[in-house]
Amino acid sequence: MSTSEIRDGWTVVVPVKPAALGKTRLTAAGTDREALARAIALDTIAAAAATPRVSHVLVVTDDAEVSALVSQWPAVDVIAEGDVRGLDAAIALGTVSAGQGAPRAALLGDVPALTPHDLDAALELAGQVERGLVPDAEGTGSTLVTARPGAVWVSAFGADSAARHRLLGCTDLAVSRGSTLRRDVDTAAQLAEAVALGVGPRTAAVLAAAAA
Numbered sequence: 420m421s422t423s424e425i426r427d428g429w430t431v432v433v434p435v436k437p438a439a440l441g442k443t444r445l446t447a448a449g450t451d452r453e454a455l456a457r458a459i460a461l462d463t464i465a466a467a468a469a470t471p472r473v474s475h476v477l478v479v480t481d482d483a484e485v486s487a488l489v490s491q492w493p494a495v496d497v498i499a500e501g502d503v504r505g506l507d508a509a510i511a512l513g514t515v516s517a518g519q520g521a522p523r524a525a526l527l528g529d530v531p532a533l534t535p536h537d538l539d540a541a542l543e544l545a546g547q548v549e550r551g552l553v554p555d556a557e558g559t560g561s562t563l564v565t566a567r568p569g570a571v572w573v574s575a576f577g578a579d580s581a582a583r584h585r586l587l588g589c590t591d592l593a594v595s596r597g598s599t600l601r602r603d604v605d606t607a608a609q610l611a612e613a614v615a616l617g618v619g620p621r622t623a624a625v626l627a628a629a630a631a
């Protein structure tokens with residue numbers, strides 16, 4: 420997609436590890452872990468791309484299958500990661516590409532129950548602060564970090580990142596504990612919570628195949 424085709428709105432950067440390497444804590448779920456990791460990422464990206472306030476989704480990944488699929492989707496582009504330098508470095512590839520003048524957000528690629536409605540509501544709130552944060556459902560990690568136009572991009576994802584993001588000046592957005600945006604999935608118990616909220620079709624299909 421060329422820059423001229425990008426409407427005003429948020430650029431959402433979604434980092435996705437190659438599925439063969441990701442979601443290592445999901446082994447207890449009894450499913451094909453690689454297929455599940457990929458499906459979770461694809462459902463997250465699809466929800467972001469369908470969000471009214473989102474004009475552009477930048478997926479930073481070296482997963483060939485994810486890359487081939489989402490590069491066909493409207494309003495989605497892929498940035499190849501190349502050298503593995505970690506999550507924040509991968510995200511920075513996307514935010515630098517978006518430019519400091521754009522409203523930017525980083526959404527982790529493991530939020531498979533995400534609805535466009537919930538992401539849209541969070542981005543509406545994010546427009547009112549310099550930099551915003553949505554903690555995960557446990558309250559210790561982060562699922563979304565935002566920067567409005569002109570704000571310098573910062574992120575410090577990883578275990579217990581919510582506190583670090585606050586120290587970096589991110590304001591908690593008033594997103595309820597039950598929002599689909601907060602339910603990231605690392606473990607089988609978290610996957611069960613996401614299923615209860617209603618996961619996207621790709622994740623549901625992998626789980627259905629495992630149950631058959």
Ligand SMILES: Nc1nc2c(ncn2[C@@H]2O[C@H](COP(=O)(O)OP(=O)(O)OP(=O)(O)O)[C@@H](O)[C@H]2O)c(=O)[nH]1
Pocket residue numbers: 434435436437440441442443444445460479480481500503504505506509527528529577605
């Ligand atoms: N592009 C990219 N994405 C990453 C990297 N590390 C994590 N991610 C993505 O960031 C999101 C959150 O990742 P984590 O839950 O921290 O890590 P994970 O490897 O998926 O899961 P675990 O193996 O259980 O730690 C997922 O969408 C990952 O695919 C990285 O180095 N590069």
Ligand SMILES: C=C(OP(=O)(O)O)C(=O)O
Pocket residue numbers: 527529555559560561562575576577578579580581603605
């Ligand atoms: C990457 C993070 O967490 P998790 O590893 O739980 O996905 C985070 O919360 O910043």
